[in-house]
Amino acid sequence: xxxxxxxxxxxxxxxxxxxxxxxxxxxxxxxxxxxxxxxxxxxxxxxxxxxxxxxxxxxxxxxxxxxxxxxxxxxxxxxxxxxxxxxxxxxxxxxxxxxxxxxxxxxxxxxxxxxxxxxxxxxxxxxxxxxxxxxxxxxxxxxxxxxxxxxxxxxxxxxxxxxxxxxxxxxxxxxxxxxxxxxxxxxxxxxxxxxxxxxxxxxxxxxxxxxxxxxxxxxxxxxxxxxxxxxxxxxxxxxxxxxxxxxxxxxxxxxxxxxxxxxxxxxxxxxxxxxxxxxxxxxxxxxxxxxxxxxxxxxxxxxxxxxxxxxxxxxxxxxxxxxxxxxxxxxxxxxxxxxxxxxxxxxxxxx
Amino acid sequence: xxxxxxxxxxxxxxxxxxxxxxxxxxxxxxxxxxxxxxxxxxxxxxxxxxxxxxxxxxxxxxxxxxxxxxxxxxxxxxxxxxxxxxxxxxxxxxxxxxxxxxxxxxxxxxxxxxxxxxxxxxxxxxxxxxxxxxxxxxxxxxxxxxxxxxxxxxxxxxxxxxxxxxxxxxxxxxxxxxxxxxxxxxxxxxxxxxxxxxxxxxxxxxxxxxxxxxxxxxxxxxxxxxxxxxxxxxxxxxxxxxxxxxxxxxxxxxxxxxxxxxxxxxxxxxxxxxxxxxxxxxxxxxxxxxxxxxxxxxxxxxxxxxxxxxxxxxxxxxxxxxxxxxxxxxxxxxxxxxxxxxxxxxxxxxxxxxxxxxxxxxxxxxxxxxxxxxxxxxxxxxxxxxxxxxxxxxxxxxxxxxxxxxxxxxxxxxxxxxxxxxxxxxxxxxxxxxxxxxxxxxxxxxxxxxxxxxxxxxxxxxxxxxxxxxxxxxxxxxxxxxxxxxxxxxxxxxxxxxxxxxxxxxxxxxxxxxxxxxxxxxxxxxxxxxxxxxxxxxxxxxxxxxxxxxxxxxxxxxxxxxxxxxxxxxxxxxxxxxxxxxxxxxxxxxxxxxxxxxxxxxxxxxxxxxxxxxx
Ligand SMILES: Cc1ncc(C[n+]2csc(CCOP(=O)(O)OP(=O)(O)O)c2C)c(N)n1
Ligand code: SF4
Numbered sequence: 032x033x034x035x036x037x038x039x040x041x042x043x044x045x046x047x048x049x050x051x052x053x054x055x056x057x058x059x060x061x062x063x064x065x066x067x068x069x070x071x072x073x074x075x076x077x078x079x080x081x082x083x084x085x086x087x088x089x090x091x092x093x094x095x096x097x098x099x100x101x102x103x104x105x106x107x108x109x110x111x112x113x114x115x116x117x118x119x120x121x122x123x124x125x126x127x128x129x130x131x132x133x134x135x136x137x138x139x140x141x142x143x144x145x146x147x148x149x150x151x152x153x154x155x156x157x158x159x160x161x162x163x164x165x166x167x168x169x170x171x172x173x174x175x176x177x178x179x180x181x182x183x184x185x186x187x188x189x190x191x192x193x194x195x196x197x198x199x200x201x202x203x204x205x206x207x208x209x210x211x212x213x214x215x216x217x218x219x220x221x222x223x224x225x226x227x228x229x230x231x232x233x234x235x236x237x238x239x240x241x242x243x244x245x246x247x248x249x250x251x252x253x254x255x256x257x258x259x260x261x262x263x264x265x266x267x268x269x270x271x272x273x274x275x276x277x278x279x280x281x282x283x284x285x286x287x288x289x290x291x292x293x294x295x296x297x298x299x300x301x302x303x304x305x306x307x308x309x310x311x312x313x314x315x316x317x318x319x320x321x322x323x324x325x326x327x328x329x330x331x332x333x334x335x336x337x338x339x340x341x342x343x344x345x346x347x348x349x350x351x352x353x354x355x356x357x358x359x360x361x362x363x364x365x366x367x368x369x370x371x372x373x374x375x376x377x378x379x380x381x382x
Numbered sequence: 383x384x385x386x387x388x389x390x391x392x393x394x395x396x397x398x399x400x401x402x403x404x405x406x407x408x409x410x411x412x413x414x415x416x417x418x419x420x421x422x423x424x425x426x427x428x429x430x431x432x433x434x435x436x437x438x439x440x441x442x443x444x445x446x447x448x449x450x451x452x453x454x455x456x457x458x459x460x461x462x463x464x465x466x467x468x469x470x471x472x473x474x475x476x477x478x479x480x481x482x483x484x485x486x487x488x489x490x491x492x493x494x495x496x497x498x499x500x501x502x503x504x505x506x507x508x509x510x511x512x513x514x515x516x517x518x519x520x521x522x523x524x525x526x527x528x529x530x531x532x533x534x535x536x537x538x539x540x541x542x543x544x545x546x547x548x549x550x551x552x553x554x555x556x557x558x559x560x561x562x563x564x565x566x567x568x569x570x571x572x573x574x575x576x577x578x579x580x581x582x583x584x585x586x587x588x589x590x591x592x593x594x595x596x597x598x599x600x601x602x603x604x605x606x607x608x609x610x611x612x613x614x615x616x617x618x619x620x621x622x623x624x625x626x627x628x629x630x631x632x633x634x635x636x637x638x639x640x641x642x643x644x645x646x647x648x649x650x651x652x653x654x655x656x657x658x659x660x661x662x663x664x665x666x667x668x669x670x671x672x673x674x675x676x677x678x679x680x681x682x683x684x685x686x687x688x689x690x691x692x693x694x695x696x697x698x699x700x701x702x703x704x705x706x707x708x709x710x711x712x713x714x715x716x717x718x719x720x721x722x723x724x725x726x727x728x729x730x731x732x733x734x735x736x737x738x739x740x741x742x743x744x745x746x747x748x749x750x751x752x753x754x755x756x757x758x759x760x761x762x763x764x765x766x767x768x769x770x771x772x773x774x775x776x777x778x779x780x781x782x783x784x785x786x787x788x789x790x791x792x793x794x795x796x797x798x799x800x801x802x803x804x805x806x807x808x809x810x811x812x813x814x815x816x817x818x819x820x821x822x823x824x825x826x827x828x829x830x831x832x833x834x835x836x837x838x839x840x841x842x843x844x845x846x847x848x849x850x851x852x853x854x855x856x857x858x859x860x861x862x863x864x865x866x867x868x869x870x871x872x873x874x875x876x877x878x879x880x881x882x883x884x885x886x887x888x889x890x891x892x893x894x895x896x897x898x899x900x901x902x903x904x905x906x907x908x909x910x911x912x913x914x915x916x917x918x919x920x921x922x923x924x925x926x927x928x929x930x931x932x933x934x935x936x937x938x939x940x941x942x943x944x945x946x947x948x949x950x951x952x953x954x955x956x957x958x959x960x961x962x963x964x965x966x967x968x969x970x971x972x973x974x975x976x977x978x979x980x981x982x983x984x985x986x987x988x989x990x991x992x993x994x995x996x997x
Contacts, residue, residue, distance in 0.1 A: 089832060092669070092824045105834055105846075112824035114668060115836035116661070117687050123612075123658040127665025127673060128824070130610045130649040135669075135825050153661070156654040353646045355636055359609040360670035360823065362647055364790050367607040369633040371786045377601065377629075378781040381591035382417075 049085040057081045057088055059109040063102070069221035069247030069262075070100050070169045074107045076224055077138070077167075080231035081108060084279060091136045092128055096121040096150060098176045100142035100169035100247070119150025122157035122166070126348070129162055132358035133349050136235060137164040144174040147183040147202045154204075158211040158240050163347035165234040165241045166213075168204055169221070171249035172260035179252035190257030203329065205339060208242040209322050214345030215241035216321070217338045220265050221248070226336060229275040233338065236277065236302040239345030246334065270333035272313045272324070276305040298343045306338060315341050384496040387477040388578035391421045391446030391586075393457040395579075398470045400463050402434035408523035409440040411544050412530065416444055417592060417778065418540045420584040424450035424895060426775050426971055431617065431715040437466045446584055450778055451896030454975030458534075458579055460526065467492065479577050481530070500574055502529050507565055521562040528566025535580045538567060591781050595772035596676075598743035599702055600625030601782065602750020603674055604633055607790045608700070610673035611650045612662035614681065617714050618770040619704035622676040626650070656681035660688040663699040667692070668835060670795070670823040672754045674700035679708045679721045682728065689763055690729030691837045693860070696810070696819065698757035698793070701725075702750070702766045704773040707969045716969025717770035719891055720941035725765045726919055726949055732857065734864050736871060737765045737919040741894035742772055743779050745917070749872070751784075758793035760867055761821060769940070771971040772892040794820040801830040809833045810856060811842040817862030864920055871918035874925050877901070879910035885985055886932035887964075888925075890916040890946060892971065893938055899974035900981065909987055911936075919949065926954045929961070936981055938964040940972055 045053040057078040062071050081088065088110040095101035097118035104113045116124045125139045139157075146154045146168050157166065172185040179192055186201040208216045215237040219227040227245065234241035246265045248254045254261045259268075273294070280301030294306040296316065306315060314320055321340040328335040355362075387393070395412075399405035406427075413425050424443035430436035443453055458479040461470045474480055476496045482488075484501025493499050508522045524545075531538055542560055549555040600622050603611070613623040630648045639645030653659040659675040666673035677685070682703055692699055705721045707713030725737055736756060738749040746768060753764040794814075796807055801822070807830065810819050819842075822831035833844035839853045840846050847853075889897050894915065901913055914928045929935050929950070937947040944963040951958050964980045966972040 087828065089828045090825050094665070110829055110832050112822075112832050113834040114665075115834065115838070116664070117691055117837065120657060120661045120688070123653065123661025124665035124668070126651070126658075127610060127612065127662030127667070127671075128669040129665070130612075130651070130662065131666040131669035131671030131673070132824070152654055153658055156658060160651075349649075350644075352649050352651075353642065353644045354649050355639075355645055355647055359647065359649060360666075362609065364607065366647055367609065367634070368605055368784075368788075368790070371784050373633055374605075374782050374784050378589075378591050381593045382589070 054082045059107045060105050062106040065251050067250045070103050072221040073169055073245050074103045076227045077107045079228045084232050093138045094121050094125045095140040096145035098142035098145045104140050119145050120153050122153035126162050131360045134358050139166040141168050143170040143184040144182040155211050158208055158213040161240050161347045167243045169247040170244050171247050171253050173249050173253040175249045186259040189259045192252050192255055204244045213242045214239035214342040216340040218244045218336045220246045229277050232277040233304050238299040239347045268334045270335050272310045272337040274307040275338055278303040296343050384477040386498050386578045390580045390582050393444050393579045395442045395458045396456040397440040397460045398463045398466050399438050401436045401438045404520045405523045408527045414544050415536050415541045420587050422448045422586050422778050429715050437463050449899040452971050452973040454973035524559050524562035525566035528563040529570035532567045532570040533577050590778050592776050592778050593743050594776045595743045595746040595768050596622035597625040598746035599750040601629050602747040604629045606751030606754035608672045608674050609648050610666040610671045612653045612659040613675050614653050614656050614659050616678045616681050618774045619676040619678050656684040660685040664697050667697045667699040676702035678704050678706050686729045692763045693733045695835050696761040698761050699763045700753040700757050705769040713969040718940050722945035736867050737767050739767050739890045739917050743777050747782050755791040759791050769892050796820045796822045798827040801827045807831050808842040809844040812859050816866040817859050868920045868922050873922045875915045877913045879912050881910045883910035884933040885911040886935040887911050887913045889938040896972050896974045900977035903978045929956055936962045936964045940966050942967045
């Protein structure tokens with residue numbers, strides 16, 4: 032049922048991608064979030080990333096839970112089907128959708144309340160199952176939609192807008208995702224588009240469970256002094272381990288990078304991740320190293336960003352289940368309903 | 383002295399065993415042997431919710447007449463569990479038989495003088511024959527089977543043939559089993575007299591099959607085209623997912639690649655809990671696959687939020703609810719019909735869900751397949767309500783049948799071609815006046831037909847809206863859709879009494895076989911009552927006509943609060959005084975005697991007549 036998309040006519044000066052789409056073809060409805068909300072920057076980054084990797088907008092399915100962050104799928108890729116599920120349980124719905132049709136691209140968008148509190152269990156299991164998806168947490172350390180309660184990712188000792196000090200330790204979603212077996216793990220900042228866009232591109236081309244924790248300040252409830260998720264705090268404590276470029280399989284690899292400062296990772300689909308190393312000793316394919324690096328940085332009060340781990344040979348849930356290549360939702364009756372002769376045999380075996 | 387009962391092909395045997403003693407296979411052989419002799423059997427396993435040590439019972443209704451429900455009372459008790467001795471002995475009918483292990487002498491106070499006591503020195507025989515404890519444990523059961531074979535006149539060759547079939551994969555075990563059978567048989571022949579209860583070869587089984595409802599429902603899901611199963615283990619529903627898995631492995635592989643070559647035309651996930659199971663079903667249903675989960679009451683409780691989403695966002699899916707004793711962990715391994723209300727109105731807000739109420743494995747198969755058509759057609763969650771008795775016990779039923787020409791009904795799915803041809807797509811628009819909107823699947827078309835699915839209120843074009851009128855319109859359309867469901871669900875089945883009567887009885891589900899026998903018993907007593915079996919919710923018109931046509935209607939259920947009756951009153955505005963509750967909810971399957979006695983009492987039939995009843 033794939034259709035060759037008709038390029039829509041926009042201002043001729045707008046750049047077109049290989050499919051003939053402009054960036055505007057990847058936009059959605061006008062956002063109703065607070066002006067300046069970090070989540071809107073993430074939506075913009077998703078639009079940019081999808082445009083740049085020449086994704087057919089309708090072939091992406093976007094799913095979310097409940098929260099300000101989970102509203103955002105309405106604000107990008109208007110040509111895609113979207114599903115605002117229930118609070119915290121997007122991962123299972125995405126898993127089911129993926130089981131039904133493995134040929135689409137799945138993007139899950141969630142909040143830190145959504146994923147780290149009510150949905151922590153589902154988050155964990157989607158990661159360990161290796162569901163082929165990109166899972167973005169728009170992490171602001173608070174519940175935005177319900178007006179400012181601490182979320183489970185709020186750091187111990189950080190202060191709410193009303194001056195209350197958080198006494199529980201914060202959950203590090205990146206550390207969790209690594210432990211749980213996600214095969215692509217990254218962190219970024221909504222205010223750092225240069226880093227975020229390539230990470231989303233890489234995650235979308237990754238086969239397997241790709242997780243990106245995006246620090247995304249809530250200007251209404253968590254952008255004050257004392258918050259460790261404010262724009263200023265994140266800028267001051269951001270420690271990037273690498274900078275990324277993604278080259279799609281059909282693009283020629285240009286040798287415009289300095290050897291020695293580069294790591295090249297080729298993924299299943301042939302896409303190449305070019306990592307300009309910032310931290311010299313950082314190897315994003317070393318799982319144990321990533322965990323340890325993260326812990327050291329955390330102790331030093333740094334927020335590590337960049338591509339922290341990738342397994343370019345990752346398998347995904349369908350490989351484990353051994354499902355046919357054809358989407359299950361497209362199998363015709365004759366491939367699903369066994370012949371009557373089979374039933375007769377079953378009957379005979381039950382006498 | 384009460385006269386010993388004499389009966390041919392018509393009696394109740396109950397085995398009292400200890401869980402984990404290996405008795406299940408011997409008891410199963412006993413039943414199969416009777417079936418192979420052409421005599422119908424109803425069999426019910428009564429087991430505790432632990433793995434080892436607690437009492438289990440296996441009750442067998444032998445019925446040449448074909449009554450396969452529980453009758454009530456026990457004619458022969460095979461008492462193998464000292465722990466439950468007193469209550470087992472007490473349960474025997476006057477004139478009945480007690481078969482026990484007489485290795486250790488028992489004080490006479492432990493017996494009754496109105497029954498026939500048959501002692502077999504089972505432990506002694508077993509210990510004399512076998513030195514190894516493992517052999518002793520297993521073959522003890524086969525020894526008593528051998529003795530019963532003699533005592534009841536079962537054809538030994540039949541049992542031997544069954545043993546050969548049972549151990550076809552491990553032939554080395556056959557001689558030892560045959561020997562044990564012989565030990566029991568010979569001892570009984572040499573020291574005991576045959577009982578008054580006899581088995582005689584008959585021709586009353588035909589081509590019927592012996593199968594449990596969960597297996598049937600799992601197979602129904604295969605034939606119904608289910609491709610996604612997400613489940614979480616819970617008694618008594620686990621074997622449904624296991625049956626689906628086993629049948630898929632056999633029947634649903636790309637012949638080229640085979641089971642292990644990536645050719646599975648299905649995806650089965652053991653989820654982390656019931657919330658995730660139903661979430662996966664929801665996602666798969668949204669994306670156009672036929673998906674289901676199977677669970678029991680506690681699982682349905684956890685799924686409530688998602689069920690509400692599916693109702694409101696109109697996403698197809700199927701839930702097999704194999705009911706057990708509630709509330710909470712209640713009696714997890716006992717049977718009830720106590721999830722009716724929590725399923726019918728599952729979730730918060732105003733909801734109504736379609737329930738299918740199969741009466742046994744045949745309908746588990748049929749409704750199991752039909753549920754997927756209904757889910758796609760109505761774009762909603764469909765509940766198939768089994769219970770432990772139906773789900774986990776093997777029932778003697780007609781063979782499964784499937785119409786080769788049947789086409790799966792995928793419902794109203796708007797295709798790219800339709801969109802391209804200019805169809806006006808509004809996801810929640812009632813185009814056809816039946817309350818059922820059209821849907822598009824993700825990725826249908828590059829620029830048309832995409833929409834946002836959400837649990838929040840929206841207009842017919844799926845645009846978020848909290849306008850009161852828009853919301854009300856949508857909720858009214860959902861009611862219209864529920865009305866449409868009435869014409870699609872299986873209609874009730876009505877059975878008129880031989881003469882005109884002002885009494886009626888309504889029942890459903892696994893009550894069926896006991897009801898058949900109770901109705902026949904009443905008729906034999908000259909009591910007329912019309913019967914209606916409900917097979918689905920929403921209730922089809924005839925149900926309320928039936929109620930209106932009778933002065934008094936008994937509603938027979940296996941729960942405390944008369945849940946179907948409540949639903950009838952609520953949905954049909956029936957005067958509660960006309961609906962008489964007849965309730966059995968102690969966790970054991972309802973008996974024909976109980977139904978007959980309650981109905982007779984309710985109709986004022988003199989005790990003398992109602993007393994004789996089913997024997
Ligand atoms: C079952 C349930 N419980 C509670 C809520 C209320 N609720 C809506 S959004 C939300 C928190 C959202 O926080 P987060 O995921 O961090 O997203 P943000 O709004 O901060 O982007 C809560 C508690 C709900 N919708 N459903
Ligand atoms: S409340 Fe916070 S998270 Fe929500 S839209 Fe406003 S800024 Fe964003």
